[in-house]
Amino acid sequence: MPELPEVETVRRGLSPAMVNRQIAQVELRRKDLRFPFPPNFTRRLRGREILTLRRRAKYLLADLDDQMSLIMHLGMSGSFRVEEETLGDFVHARNRLTAHDHVIFHLSNGQRITYNDPRRFGFMLVIPTADILTHPYFSHLGVEPLSKMLNAKFLARAFNERKTSVKSLLLDQHVIAGIGNIYACEALYEAKISPLREGGDLVTKKGTPTAALMRLPKTIKDVLEKAIAAGGSSLRDHRQTNGGLGYFQHQFKVYSRENEPCYNCGKNKNISRLIQSGRSTFYCPGCQK
DNA sequence: AACACCCCCTGTCGGC
DNA sequence: TGCCGACAGGGGGTGT
Numbered sequence: 001m002p003e004l005p006e007v008e009t010v011r012r013g014l015s016p017a018m019v020n021r022q023i024a025q026v027e028l029r030r031k032d033l034r035f036p037f038p039p040n041f042t043r044r045l046r047g048r049e050i051l052t053l054r055r056r057a058k059y060l061l062a063d064l065d066d067q068m069s070l071i072m073h074l075g076m077s078g079s080f081r082v083e084e085e086t087l088g089d090f091v092h093a094r095n096r097l098t099a100h101d102h103v104i105f106h107l108s109n110g111q112r113i114t115y116n117d118p119r120r121f122g123f124m125l126v127i128p129t130a131d132i133l134t135h136p137y138f139s140h141l142g143v144e145p146l147s148k149m150l151n152a153k154f155l156a157r158a159f160n161e162r163k164t165s166v167k168s169l170l171l172d173q174h175v176i177a178g179i180g181n182i183y184a185c186e187a188l189y190e191a192k193i194s195p196l197r198e199g200g201d202l203v204t205k206k207g208t209p210t211a212a213l214m215r216l217p218k219t220i221k222d223v224l225e226k227a228i229a230a231g232g233s234s235l236r237d238h239r240q241t242n243g244g245l246g247y248f249q250h251q252f253k254v255y256s257r258e259n260e261p262c263y264n265c266g267k268n269k270n271i272s273r274l275i276q277s278g279r280s281t282f283y284c285p286g287c288q289k
Numbered sequence: 290a291a292c293a294c295c296c297c298c299t300g301t302c303g304g305c
Numbered sequence: 306t307g308c309c310g311a312c313a314g315g316g317g318g319t320g321t
Contacts, residue, residue, distance in 0.1 A: 003314060034297070034316090058315075076315055077299080100299085119298045121315060164291075173316080180314055235314065236300080255314095278294070280312080 002058060002074040003180030004145065005227035006238045006246065010080055011055045013241030014113065017082045018050045018062060022108040029102050034075060034123040044126045045070065045105075057141050057177035061132065069129045071137070075121025077237040085112040118237065141177040145224055150176060151217050152209040160207055162199035168277045169199045176220070182233055182255045183223050185282045189254045190219035194288045195274075195281045212289075226251065254282040262286055 002010065026042040049065040062070040083096070085106065097104075103115040103124065115122070132138055142158075143149035158175045159166070169175055170184040179187070188195050193202070193212050202213040232238050232246030235256070240246060249256075253263055258273040262284040269286030 006314075073315080075298095076313070117298095118300065119313090119315095121297070162291090168292090171315095182314060233314075238314075277292085279315095 003183055004178030005224055006232035007055055007058050008228050009232040015053045017111050018053050022049045024108045025106040027104040033120045038125055063129050067129050068126050070126050072124050073122050077119040078117040078122035079239045080241050081114050082241045083112055085110055140174050142175040145176050145178050145220050152214045156203045156209040159199035160203045164199050166197045166199050167195035167281050181279050185255045186223045187220040191215040192287055195283050
């Protein structure tokens with residue numbers, strides 16, 4: 001589920017609850033998510049203070065007070081919720097747990113943070129903070145799409161001579177890190193670029209960006225920023241940490257709108273769906289060239 | 290190197 | 306009503 005805007009929404013929701021707080025206890029309600037929890041996972045977190053909560057691509061990184069960092073990935077269906085857990089409330093709190101509440105962080109201030117993940121594609125691990133940059137999960141990640149690193153010049157270099165479709169390139173976390181299926185579709189629509197175009201086709205023979213490629217960095221940033229402002233997109237599982245829904249799904253122009261009219265072309269053209277790299281792509285054949 | 294394809298897992302939805 | 310297949314926001318591995 002969660003692409004960059006959803007993970008960022010979660011980060012902002014968790015920060016007030018987690019940062020400068022101590023983890024009193026971590027409760028695992030099963031031994032694995034996508035992978036088994038590493039040995040001593042709970043012991044390494046118990047008693048630690050969380051200094052910062054960062055996001056890199058679709059990962060959440062909680063830096064601890066002992067030079068270690070808790071790495072969390074939400075997979076397709078992970079979500080967190082923050083609740084009060086006073087002593088008197090404890091029994092009631094337990095009763096509010098559901099079948100897919102897999103990890104509970106009990107904080108020393110009486111709050112608890114519960115990780116829920118029906119599909120269990122998410123995972124958590126603890127590694128030294130200093131090792132994050134060289135860790136296999138992070139060392140090959142591409143640029144942050146909301147940073148200045150993402151610009152037309154960068155994309156021209158990354159796309160040059162690539163025969164891969166621009167849609168697949170946007171999903172490639174080695175190029176840009178954090179875009180997922182929804183926002184790749186939406187950004188290409190806004191840029192009026194067909195998802196079927198080869199990457200190299202968006203670069204001139206001189207290696208400079210074409211006019212179409214010049215539009216793309218801004219549409220990516222715009223769609224991600226608007227989605228963050230809306231609290232992300234809630235299709236099934238995504239929740240803000242207070243339990244509220246994101247509402248960017250109401251602003252989708254193409255995603256999940258197969259056979260519905262294009263807002264740009266009117267009733268002349270409908271949104272199409274096709275499969276690229278095994279994922280659904282939604283686009284308008286009328287205005288995306 | 291770069292691609293298509295498959296898998297992990299659970300839930301939901303539409304068609305019959 | 307129930308059953309069954311398709312599909313879902315991610316990402317890693319394999320084989321070509």
